[in-house]
Amino acid sequence: LVVVLVGWLAVVRPEAKREGDLLLASGFETRAADTPERIRHLESLPPLRMVRHVEDGRVVFAMADPYSCKCIYVGDPEAYATYRQRAIHWEVGDEQTQEDMDEEGAGFDRGVWAPW
DSSP states (O other): OHHHHHHHHHHHHHHHHHHHHHHHHTTOEEEEOOSHHHHHHHHHSOBTOEEEEEETTEEEEEEEETTTTSEEEEEOHHHHHHHHHHHHHHTOOOOOOGGGSBTTGGGOOHHHHOOO
């Protein structure tokens, strides 16, 4: 079991780093899980899956990375559009389509990570 887990982490961490680099290059910002509340919230979000959150008419996209940076990446619709374009261009293997995205934000709580 330990060998399988270590092997899985060896695959996930480079993927997480690559996704993180792409998100940052696309205009996303990071928010570190640096408080107990943020750590709990990070652990409750689907890892390496983009979620869309709408609050007061404002759309925010977020991706939790518990593997590489132990943070979330947050961006606006423009950053998300840039990310999608670059993912296709760079052939990063972006398997999650707009239709796959959880419209309810998968339990994302913007207040935990504010301000932005």
